[in-house]
Amino acid sequence: MENQPAANKFIRWFDPRNRQVGSWAFILNRITAIGLTIYLFLHLIVLSSLARGPEAYDSFIDLATSPLFKFGELFVIAGGIIHGLNGIRVGITSFGIGIRKQKEMFYVIMVISVIGTAIFAIKMFIL
Amino acid sequence: MSDIWNVTFIIARQKGDQARYYQSFPLEINPDEYVLDGIERVWAFHDRSLTFRHACHHSTCGACGMLVNGVEKLTCITPIRSVTNDGGIVKVEPLRNFPVVSDLVVDMSRMYANLGEADFYQVGSLKNTYLPIEKELPSDETYERLVDCIECGLCISACPVALTTPTYLGPAVLAAIQHGHEFNGEIIRSLEFADTEFGAWRCHSGFECSVVCPSNVDPAWRIMDLRKRIVGYRIKKLFGKK
């Protein structure tokens, strides 16, 4: 029978109509979580060059200072800030603290995330 | 002298196993009437085969929950003015996450069965049934009142986790368990019913439930509070046994 809960309904998580910020936070957290998980495992694998010694690792570091690399890193930074701050919000509301203010908390988090990402972008590309 | 608006009701229809389709009904209606009044008018004057649930018409019975323009609403207290303009559209669909029986009527048995398992206390003492933010009225232990939850199911329809997981107990049931424990701290069975992977630990803080609740239950807060109660109970059990 249709209209029942089903795994494939998750598409609706991405429907922007008629939802309030709590859902946006929920979706953003999931997306950044998946992105960060992929990054985490890639990062661990790439660091194996440390074991191979200074030549292998330092040449990788040279690669890591290239603009394309740094641009990709900016997404990781943005995702990390959003997921981390939103995670704190979920953590404290889970203990009953601040539930009345959960929407305001999310707005503040997004502002900080944008500012934080901008600061890192400036630091990485301009300074 | 009252307004008359031209509003088109677009209503979801579904009988038996057929796919859902939408029918349009143009109405001339006073915008201060409620969406439910519009639906009744469609039934009375346009199509007697339209099936929908309604009873008290004053937000006590919880029967008339539907999606209005994509948002969960209790249609008996939703003025047409609040969801559309003159010349506008009111799209009415059945609640999400429940199987459709016919047109706008859904089968809420799963929710009722879970509420039964949860030992839903429909009556609470006057003192204990207030949320922390409400003002304390001069209270008396001997007075009781009906609890806020009217079992309308809007919260389960709105919940992003209930959308994908049929076995999730859902905000209504979890809030009911918390409420029961608030009223009577001795109950254990329903705490254990909630203490599962598809109970209180499945909530991922979407907060949609509290936003759509028409009856001041605030299930999101109650689920968080329920978690604290479960953890407290388990800690006590751990030390009590030793």
Next chain:
Amino acid sequence: MFEISKPKSREGAFLWLYKIIAGGLIVVILAVHFIVNHFLGPKDGLLTYQAVLDYYKNPIIPAMEIIFVIVAVTHSLIGTRSIILDTNPSPKTLKVIDWILIAIGSAAIIYGIWLILVLVSRIT
């Protein structure tokens, strides 16, 4: 037409609590880890091989990095499991998924700790 779910009681609470606590630890350690590894290094903010070894001279650092590997990997995999739960796997499938996650997590943590200890052994 429907079944009342009767999953095992007492499951899920520990994972949930752990995920939150691990998340809190990650935020703190990540801030330190990130600032050192991306801002304070000699090469455009990044650390060279020798700079990494110098950084590891203080014994608090390898200890912190080991804790970091453990909480980051476990938090990530428990979170992944939560998302997988939304696809309604059958109990049997879920058991298989649990074992795969445990295997991946253990391998990643063992590898991470090994790597950290290798670096510590190379400190001059």
